[in-house]
Structures are given as structure tokens and as C-alpha cells.
Amino acid sequence: MMTTQRPGTKGLIFNEPNVWDKSREGRCAVSLPKPDVARAPLDASLTGDAPDLPQLSELDVVRHYTRLSQWNFGVDSGMYPLGSCTMKYNPKTNEIQAARQGFAGAHPLAGDDCSQGALRLMYDLEQYLAEITGFDAVSLQPAAGAHGELAGMLIIHAYHAKQGRQRSKILIPDTAHGTNPASATLCGYKSVNLKSGPKGILEPEAVAAIMDEDTAGIMITNPNTLGLFEEHIKEICEIVHAKGGLVYGDGANMNAIMGVVKPGKVGIDVLHLNLHKTFSTPHGGGGPGSGPVAVTRELMPFLPVPRVEKDLDTFKFVADCPDSIGRLHTFYGHFGVMVKAYAYILTMGAQGLLDVSRLAVLNANYIKESLKHTLNLPYDRPCMHECVFNDANQQSHHITTMDMAKRLLDYGFHPPTVYFPLVVDGSFMVEPTETESKEDIDQFIDAVKAIAKEAETDPEKLTRAPVLPKVTRLDEVAAARKPCLRG
């Protein structure tokens, strides 16, 4: 049977030293143009030795990086159910679109007249994202999710400054991403921890009890990091607004609700999106991402500059916005990433994006129901795009979430997010995304069940895992105690 076969198997793994260990004096892998002007030596007092870079042939370089790539696991390799990260398929046509000479070769300071294609794309993408989220305006400038969050917090800070009285605190639920409190700190706000209720969601009474007129607002992730929809969102927004506060929405989990809920229509004032999650752009092993920020009409004057504006049928950058939080990026943000997200939205259309969210939620609920008798499910409620288990059932065999995660590698799956959210001990947070098929998900479910069985019968298989990847568990304590950060 197809579904009982695990994707992970043995393979030939190449060793590959550090790139400088392959270096031989006198090699060079680049084709250099013939000099056609006279040499113009700089004064010797200004010049130094050439950096000691490796000296390689072209094949040396190609083989080095090809071998390195083979030690990596990507979405194209297999299922990557990393909770909160939305590791969906990254369409290849998007890469082709962004690489077009007219986009990839465009200089940021060519001037508005010479950049109409880029400006039009940015303007339209802002409109589409505003429509999807239900806000009045969007800025594409933030370079990543955390940068979008910072933009959002700066906007809230600027709003209160404009009201004439700055506030000192911000409410952050215990289900928040770690970036939330760090972003708030950059604005000088003190984070106030807000506990979620027994159902895993926020309770309006808890918010009302601590929301006051010295609190700038609240940062809410909805669906939250337990994968649950914050059912009282409207009421919570009203409580915060009544005290003059603003509601920040962390849109990292937007993949669950496109076409179902528009955060801008339920009381959220400012929201960031991750184009590298919901809008299919590749994560690149740690970026570059893109974290647009969306706001209500009231907060538009505070958006970062420059803004893209439309004037009849031409487009221009406008920087003359006195209330703006200012500039957040040297140029306009990660344009190359914007092109990919734009291509994705045009490919999917409104019905396609709604289907994305429906199937993402279907996949997560299917996994939740299929595994809830194997792994402990602390909040047994209908979930959105992800579900959070833990290792409570395995503890009697001295098996942890980490052991199960590492064993999944041997079965050929990237593990879920582990030990996050913090509100669940030993979290095992599964986000399959909509692009995984039922067969692939069934294989994953079978793998988790087989591992749970191994935990009972042969726990060493888990504690020694992984055995198939190039390396097994690494000594992170030693790495931090005596850091070796360069060769």
C-alpha cells in the first residue's frame, strides 16, 4: 500500500569540507572582463591586502553548494508541518516572474517615470491585501514579519503621541509569538502578560480587568498559536477601544481565514501579514520574507514613507506625510518578494484563496481527529489551520516531544514546531497547510502512530533518533558555552 511506505529512506550522503579547505592558491571561478581603460592605482596608504577568500574552480563551487543543499530538507523535499510557519508549496512560476529583467534589474532610484511597472505592481498588491484583510490601506515596506510588527507598534505609538498622551503598557496574551513583546519593547512599552482562558482563547472579562487608560492596546494573534479562533474578538476590541487603546493583530496565521474573516472589519486597527507564509513566497532557510502592515483609515497618516500613490493612471512615491512613523527600510521593502505574492494572488483569485483557507483548516482538523487518540490534545476543540498536541501520553515511557520530532526525521518528515506555544507543556504543533494531499497526510499520521508505538515497545529508537540524516543530535550546550562562529 502506498500509504504505509515512509518517504524517508537511505541514500548516498556526500561529505564536504568547509569551502576554504578546498582552496588552492591561484584558482578563480569567475570570468573577468578585459580591462579597457587604464589602471588607476589608489594611494597605497588607502589599500589593504585582498580578503582571504577561498580560491576555487567553477566546478569546486558548484559541487560544494550542491552537496550542502543535499543535506537540507525543504518543502520540495517533503511534508513540512511546522506550526505557525505555513510551509506551503512555493509555486515556481512566481520565481520566474520575479526574475524578469524589468523587475530584477530595476534600480530603486531610477525615478518614478522609469519605474511605473514596479509602482503599479506595488499599488495593486496593496489594494489586494487591503481587500483580503478588510483594511483601508497597506504599506509593503516592512521586510519581514517581525519588521511588520515593529511597524504596527510604531504606528500605535505614534497614534498615542498624536492624541497628546503617551501610554506605557501593552497587553500580550500568553499565546503570543516571542517577537510580540520584543517589538513592544522597541517602542518603550512594558509587556503585560494576559492569560488565556480554559478553552484556550481569551476571555473578555480578563481583558476588561486589566485594560486601563495607561495601556496602549493589545497584541492579538487570531487564529491564535493554539490554532483556535478567538471567538470573542469583537467584544475584546470594543473593551480596548472603550479605554482609548488600539488592537494590534498578528496576521501570521492569516492562512486560516482568507475569505472567511476580514480582521479589519471586526475591530482590529492594525495588522501585519507574512507574504512568506500566507502568500506562498519561499522562506529561503531564514528569509528574505516580507511583512506588509495594514491599517484602518484613522491610522493611515502614520504609515511608513514613502507611500505609493495613484494619480490618474500614473503612480508615484510620496514622502511628504508629517505624521508618518518614518522610513523603515533603505528603499521600499522586499520588492522581489512582493512580485511573487502578487503573482500568487493573481493566480488564485478570490475563490482560490477561500479554498486555500478551507483546505488548510480541513487538513488540520483531519490530523487533529486522526491523532487525538495517539497524542494528547490539551484543547479538544475544532481548530483552524493548525493543532497543538503534547507528549503527556508518552511521558510514562520517558519519551519527550523532542524524541518524537527527531524520530519523524528518520521517517522522512520535517517535524512540527516543538515547545511552542509556551502555554502548552511539550507542545507538538502541526500545521499541514492546504498544499499537502490526503495521501501525504495519511503517511504522516501513520508515521506518528508508528512512532508512538515505538515509544512503548522500543523507546531507544526515539532517544537515539535521528539515525538517517547526515548528523544526529547536536550538542547545542557546548555550541553556546564555547562559541565557534567562524572558521
Place this chain on the structure above:
Amino acid sequence: MFMRYLPHTQEDIRNMLAVAGCSSLDDLFKTIPDAVKVKDGMDLPEPLSEWELNEHMENLASQNIACKGYTCLIGAGSYDHYIPAIIPYLVSRSEFATAYTPYQPEVSQGTLQGIYEFQTMVTDLLGMDIATASHYDCGTALAECALIALRKNRKADKIAVSDLVHPSHRQVIDTYLKPAGYEMVRVPHTKDGLTDIAALEAMDGIAGVAVQSPNFFGHIEDLAGFKKMADDKKCLFITSFTEALAWGLLKKPGSFGADLVAGEGQSLGITKSFGGPGLGLLAGTSKLMRDLPGRLVGRTKDANGQDGYVLTLSTREQHIRREKASSNICSNNGLNAMTAAMYLSTIGKIGIREIAQLNHDKAVYLKSVLTDAGFEPVFDPPFFNEFVMKAPKDFKQKRTDLINRHCLFAGLDLAPYYPELTDHYLFCATEKVSKQQMDQLAKEVA
């Protein structure tokens, strides 16, 4: 429904709904109150086939004047360098491109070793002890450096920043500093187009001094002098750059005792892409290791004694320290860091020297032919590949004609950035521009 990215058949959906205990796809959302549900759908364009998308995107792309073979004599933070064919080929390996941040090091050794090598090559390039795994761009890296200085020197609440730091970088610093109550103090420039070190002398209560070299006008600053001044003031010396290839030729920032270096790495094999994504470089001394923001990769051993790599020193970071983190950064520009590592491995020690020298040679030639064509060389200090010229009165129109007729961008008008510099243009020449193109330009503008 049929959509090539969505694998579910109608039968799959029926079977999965049954397992999930839901009667329909809409029923999956039953925990969401009706009052917050979308009533009117989303007003978006009808979906395009791949054919239609190609046509639409090429049409948009062609509305930018950035056609094949266009001549870009503008730098100012985004440089037109040649990208060898193997770079896009290798970086598009999807094992790199479609991976997440390496949270599971056993199956991320490619990313981790690649970034470890990147960190190493950046320290070689800059002569610094430690380089981070990357930042968004130079502007944000520089703002983070300013925040480090302010955290290290709690009695001070100001950062002195040279007027010849890229104007956008100064704006980014201002955005990052303002809400926390910090101040950016401007250090003016002299009539020679260099940062006025004497003006700095009178400044008090500063946590750090930031100077860009080569500066926004392209001039090489006296970094040794600023380091001495920073030491006298007991504050951190921060230096930045926008053209990474300059270090193929110039003395490295580390050799002047820089405490922190912020840089733009776009020149290292990365497309201009209308200004982003580029590559923020951030390097520091060992002393500042635990103050650096963002990710660091370190070498270690696995349980079998094999060498391997992990993300390390994460106790500085937001997911552990939350509100006490050294920065809120999470995703950085990892794939562009990998690209830069591939580029640096490709050009190597020999190539970087030759490419850097070619950039300087071409810039010197361009300056001389423009001088012959009636442009005035207003500043004298040594430069790398950018320089400022005062243009003849009729140049503005000629510049527009050159764009329209030859797709040639002849310099950047400096007046929007430095209002006193009307008719002044910042030119850049890289290894890509030929003598013939420069001669043609000189002929057209004479």
C-alpha cells in the same frame, strides 16, 4: 474546484470532512461567530492561467526602464554588478530556497554550514571578529548598531551620525530611535565632501559615532581619526558601507578598530530588484558578541562526535528572552546571505581584487571624460567607484533624453538629498560599464 496547487479531490474532501466530524467546508468554521464572518467575499481580479500571468507580468516588467543591456551609472546603495551564471543556478536549489529557518539542525546542515561559511567570509572581508547570519539591509543593520551602542552606554541618549551616511539610512535610524526617546545628532560635512571630525569634538553625551566609508559621495573617510575620537569620547565607533566590493581594495574597517560594522551586501551576487531584498551585514568585535542582534551559526559536534552546525547564543533572541531580547528580528535575509557566500567563493581572493580594481579604474575614467565634457569635479578626496560632479546647466534635459533614447541612467540628482547641491550628480561606474559606453555618454553631454 480545480487548481494546480490544491491536491484535494471531491472524494478526499468528503472523506476528510467525515473524519473531522463536519458536514461541509463551511462547517469547519463553526467556532467563528456569524457576526465576524465575511458576507461579501473578496473583490479580487479573476484568476489568471500561467500563460495569462506571463503576459501580464512581462507587460508590467517592461514598464520599468530596466531592459537588457541598459546602462546604470547610479549606485547610491544599489549597484549594477555582473552576476555569474552559477549564482542564480545554485541559489535556486530548492533545498535551500524552500527550507525554513534551521530549527531542526539535523536536516538543515546545508543552510547551517553555508551560513557559517558566510559569517567567516564576511569577517575576512571586513577584518572583524564576528559577523551575524544577516539582517534586512544596511539601513536596519545600522539602526540596530545604534541601539547596541545606546544599550552599552546607558548614561548617553544620543548617537552622532555623519551627514554623509546614506540619507535613507539616517531616516531608518531616526525611526528606530525616536520612540524610545533617543536622539540622532547630525555631524556635518566639510567642503571637501568628508565628515567634519572637528564638529564631532564638541559633542557630549553620545553613545556612538557612525560614519560611512566610502561615504554617500563616494569618498574614503579617515576611519582611524574617527576611531580615535570615539575612544576619546568613550563611545562605540560604528562604521557602515553600501558597496561591499570596496573591501577588495581598501583597508578593512576592522583594521581601524571599528567596534561595529553595518553594511549592504547587495553587490555580492544579488540583483538590484528595485531595492530589495538586499543583504544587511552586521559585524562586531568579540567583546560585543552577546550584544549582537539576530541569528548566529556556531560549530559543534553531534552525539557521534561528527562536526556539525547549529543556531547558537539564542538566549539573546526574542523567542527566548521575549521583551528583554537584543532585537525583535526573527527571519533575516538568509537566502541572500547564501547567495553572497556563493558569490564570494566564486570570485575568490584573486577575483575580488581584480573586480574592485576594475570598478575604481572605470570610475576614474568616467570622471575624467566627464570633466573633459564640461562637468566640474567639485570634490577632491580619493573615492572607490562613486563620485560627485557639478553638471552643466543643460544636463537635466540631456539626462532625460539619454534615458529615453539609450536606456542610460547618467548619475543621481543630489538636490533632493542635499538641497545646497543643485546641479550636482552622484555617478557610479562598475566593472559592467565599457569604455565605449562612457565615451558615448561624454560625447552626448558635451
